[in-house]
Amino acid sequence: MLTFVGSSGSSSDVTPSGLQGKKVGVLRSTVSSEYLESEFGDIVSISLFDTQEDALSGLVGGAVDLVLGDNLPLYDWLQSDEGQEHEFVGEFIDIDDRIGIAVRHEDVDLVDQINGALIEIIENGTYQEINAKYFPFSIYF
Numbered sequence: 001m002l003t004f005v006g007s008s009g010s011s012s013d014v015t016p017s018g019l020q021g022k023k024v025g026v027l028r029s030t031v032s033s034e035y036l037e038s039e040f041g042d043i044v045s046i047s048l049f050d051t052q053e054d055a056l057s058g059l060v061g062g063a064v065d066l067v068l069g070d071n072l073p074l075y076d077w078l079q080s081d082e083g084q085e086h087e088f089v090g091e092f093i094d095i096d097d098r099i100g101i102a103v104r105h106e107d108v109d110l111v112d113q114i115n116g117a118l119i120e121i122i123e124n125g126t127y128q129e130i131n132a133k134y135f136p137f138s139i140y141f
Contacts, residue, residue: 001070001071001092001093001094001095001097002031002032002035002068002069002070002071002092002093002095003068003069003071003074003088003089003091003092003093004024004066004067004068004088004089004090005056005059005066005069005074005077005078005083005086005087005088005089006059006065006066006067006087006089007059007085007086007087008085008087009087010065010089013090014089014091016040016043019040019043019044019066020043020044021043021044021045022045022066023044023045023047023063023064023065023066024036024044024046024047024065024066024067024068025047025048025049025056025058025059025063025064025066025067025068026046026047026048026049026055026067026068026069027048027049027050027051027052027055028048028049028050030069031095031097032068032069032070033046033048035068035093035095036068047063047064052069052073052077055067055069056082056083059086060082060085060086066089071088071137074088075088075135075137092137101114
C-alpha cells in the first residue's frame with residue numbers, strides 16, 4: 001500500500017484538484033514513482049530522490065509539500081522525532097502489492113502449512129490482536 005505524508009494539519013486534499021500544483025517527493029525508480037507519474041504526473045511537480053531519507057528531508061525542509069511511499073516505512077518515520085510534525089495525508093492507496101514469505105518451490109507442504117496458519121489466525125482474531133499492538137492499520141490486507 002502506498003500513502004502520502006505531509007505536515008500535520010496541512011490542508012492537502014489527495015484528489016486531482018487538491019494536488020494541483022503541489023510538489024511531491026518520491027523515491028526514484030520505484031512502484032511509488034511509477035504510480036505518481038501515471039496518476040498525477042500532469043498535475044503535480046514530481047521531485048525524484050535517490051533515498052527515502054532524502055525525500056523525507058525534502059519534506060521537512062519544505063522542498064516538497066508531500067512525499068509518496070510505502071505505508072510501512074513511512075509509518076516508522078512518523079514515529080521518529082523528525083516525523084512528529086507530520087502525518088498520513090489521504091487514504092492508503094491499494095496498488096495490489098502484497099507481502100510474501102519466500103519458500104523453495106519444492107516445499108509445497110510448508111506453503112500449505114503457512115497459508116493454513118495465516119487463515120487460522122485471521123479467522124480467530126489473533127492476527128488483528130497482534131497487528132493492533134504495532135500498527136493502527138492492517139499490514140496484511
